[in-house]
Amino acid sequence: MSKELTEKAKLLVNSARELFFKHGIKRVSIEEICQKANVSKMTFYNYFKDKDELAIHIADIILDAELNNLMENDAKPIHFEEKIRNHMLWSYQIYNESGNEFFSEALDADESTVFGKHVKEKTLEVFKFSKNMILKAQKKGEVKPGLKIELIMFLGDMTKKIMANPEIQKLYPDKIQMFKDICNIFYYGIINSEGDKPF
Template sequence: MNGYERRKQKKIENIYSVSFQLFFKFGFQKVSVNEIAQKANVSPATIYNYFGTKEQLYTDMLMNWMDKQLEQYENILDSELSFPEKTKEIMLLEAKNLNILSDEFPRSPSSELSGLMQMMEKYNEQKVMHFFNKFVSLGKQAGYIHKDQTEEMTMFYFTMYKNELGRYWEASDQERVTRSMDQLIGLFFYGLVGQVQDQK
């Protein structure tokens, strides 16, 4: 990457950062390209040159944010933590991210961002499923996911659990939720009966 490309990429990252802050604070409709440009110290023409429309900027910004979150998940999965600890960290991050998204999406007009949901579905199919399959494979290797359990049912269970965690996170004191995570992860892996070997 030459000097021009590096400067361009730095500008784009700055625009993403500023637009993320503004969109998620005020919603899509209430933020103008001029406001983003002013706060990002670029001209409105630069934004239109890079993204074409405000809608495209929003979509690209969101995809960029999701890529960064997925990279954090990957880093957790590749870490030296035990599999339950990895699961705990991923679920906490997912609860926080669901909270961010649920705060924003109700304020995003579907008519103006009609292609966004399809893009997110495609993103889920291509990138998230790849990550989740890796998660399941590691869980099976570590003995925390039964070897006969399908990816589909494991994802159903994981999604159900983290969605409820997200709602609990939003409705409760987040520090208290974090303190409860060890118990929640115990329930996730062993259910109400707990670790059977502990009872022998």
């Protein structure tokens, strides 16, 4: 897939992204992607080896954008709390534009598959950057001192999984509220607010 993407290829990517987000990867066929994009199947195989490669490409676009957004926010001269709030908002808009089947699947993806392995690796990059960001914030006193970064990272990963969990989603007819609640527990629970004494 090292080729430059033409108009037709972009149509395929967009069509696939919409379908994957809505239905998940395994429930969408290549022909369906082509039909939605009004592109012939041969053109699909001209640009992508198979469905997995296309899915990886889409995951990359999104995860790259996520990393980029994290970096942008981190570069701003604002409090950690605001950086996170900004990024939360951004994430919400991207991941919820039409369902979240794609990443529910991606996060649970079997690591033995090509797709699963790739997503895990890519996610790790974002993970590392976040970790560093939190570390810096902790040093500046914006995050509770003494908390292990590894623990915070683990909880951050859990946060995503919790949000993708159907049982949790059932509890919230309003997805935005769910998002806020879970993020609040994670982020604002670790903020070093003035009156707090270390536990």
